[in-house]
Amino acid sequence: MSLLFxxxxxxxxxxxxxxxxxxxxxxxxxxxxxxxxxxxxxxxxGTAETSSAPVAPAPAADTAAPRPSLxxxxxxxxxxxxxxxxxxxxxxxxxxxxxxxDAAVDFLKTCAARQSAAPAxxxxxxxxxxxxxxxxxPMTRASRSRWIFPVSRMRPVDSMGGPDGKGYLKNRRxxxxxxxxxxxxxxxxxxRDRRQSGRDRQGRAFEALAVEAGxxxxxxxxxxxxxxxxxxxxxxxxxxRNWVAYYAHMASISVEVGQRVEAGESLGVIxxxxxxxxQSRSPTHLHFAIWNPExxxxxxxxxxxxxxxxxxxx
Ligand SMILES: [Zn+2]
Numbered sequence: 001m002s003l004l005f006x007x008x009x010x011x012x013x014x015x016x017x018x019x020x021x022x023x024x025x026x027x028x029x030x031x032x033x034x035x036x037x038x039x040x041x042x043x044x045x046g047t048a049e050t051s052s053a054p055v056a057p058a059p060a061a062d063t064a065a066p067r068p069s070l071x072x073x074x075x076x077x078x079x080x081x082x083x084x085x086x087x088x089x090x091x092x093x094x095x096x097x098x099x100x101x102d103a104a105v106d107f108l109k110t111c112a113a114r115q116s117a118a119p120a121x122x123x124x125x126x127x128x129x130x131x132x133x134x135x136x137x138p139m140t141r142a143s144r145s146r147w148i149f150p151v152s153r154m155r156p157v158d159s160m161g162g163p164d165g166k167g168y169l170k171n172r173r174x175x176x177x178x179x180x181x182x183x184x185x186x187x188x189x190x191x192r193d194r195r196q197s198g199r200d201r202q203g204r205a206f207e208a209l210a211v212e213a214g215x216x217x218x219x220x221x222x223x224x225x226x227x228x229x230x231x232x233x234x235x236x237x238x239x240x241r242n243w244v245a246y247y248a249h250m251a252s253i254s255v256e257v258g259q260r261v262e263a264g265e266s267l268g269v270i271x272x273x274x275x276x277x278x279q280s281r282s283p284t285h286l287h288f289a290i291w292n293p294e295x296x297x298x299x300x301x302x303x304x305x306x307x308x309x310x311x312x313x314x
Contacts, residue, residue, distance in 0.1 A: 073258025112239035152313035165303035185299035186289035231273025
C-alpha cells in the first residue's frame with residue numbers, strides 16, 4: 001500500500017462546517033428523514049433534462065413499479081452529484097468536494113447500520129416481526145459473499161474486457177480522487193448486442209445489477225451528446241465492504257437516491273451514454289469501477305470478485 005495513496009485526511013471538515021457550506025439542516029433535523037417511514041422522493045438532479053436525453057426507453061417497470069422505499073434519503077446526498085462531477089469529470093480537486101463524499105459515506109454507513117439493527121416490518125402488517133426480513137438483513141463485513149455479475153445474462157468470461165483482467169489499468173498518476181486521465185482504473189463489461197442496439201437477439205435489454213446489497217448514493221440522468229465521459233451513471237454504496245461502486249454508460253436508471261437495493265436487483269438498463277461510449281468504435285458496455293473511501297477514494301481492482309461472480313437472468 002503506497003504511502004502516496006494514504007495521505008492524512010486533512011480535508012475532513014467538521015460536519016457542522018460542511019453542513020454550513022451546503023446550507024443543509026443539522027444531522028438532528030435530517031435524522032428524522034431516514035426513519036422507517038419513507039420520505040417523499042427527493043428531486044433528482046438533471047430531471048429537467050431527461051425528456052431530451054438520447055437514451056433507450058425505460059423499461060415498463062419504471063412506471064408500473066410502486067414508488068421505492070428510500071430508507072436512506074437525505075438532503076446530504078443531493079450534494080454528492082455536483083461534487084462528483086467536479087472531481088471526476090472536470091478534474092478539479094477541491095477538498096470540500098471530497099469532504100462531501102466522505103460525509104455522504106459516513107451518513108450511509110450509519111443509516112445502513114441503523115437499518116440492519118431495526119426490527120423487520122411487514123408492509124402489510126406493520127407490527128415488527130421477530131425474523132429479519134430481506135430488506136433489513138444485516139450488511140456487515142461478515143455478510144460479504146460472492147458477487148452477482150453486474151450485467152444480466154452475461155458470464156464474466158464472455159463479458160470482461162481484456163484478457164485476464166488486463167482491462168483494468170492502474171492509474172499511477174492519480175493525485176486526487178478517481179479521475180481516469182491516465183490508465184483505466186475500471187473494468188469494461190461488454191454485452192452481446194446486435195448492431196450496438198443494446199439488445200440481444202430476442203430484443204431484450206441488458207440490465208445493470210447490484211453486485212451486492214447497497215444504497216444508491218447518487219444518480220446522474222439526462223446525459224446529452226455534449227455531456228461528460230460517464231454518461232448516465234450511478235454511485236452505489238456497498239456497506240459490507242465500505243466501498244462505492246460506479247456504474248457508467250447507462251441508458252436508463254430505475255433506482256433513486258437513498259434507495260436500498262438487494263444483491264442482483266436491477267439498477268437500470270445498460271446503454272451507450274458517455275462521450276466515448278457513444279462512438280461506433282466502442283462496443284456496448286458497462287464501465288464498472290470500485291472506489292475505496294478508506295484509502296483516499298482510490299480505485300481498486302475488483303477483478304477476482306467479478307471473475308467469480310454469479311450470472312443471473314435468463
Ligand atoms: Zn471503461
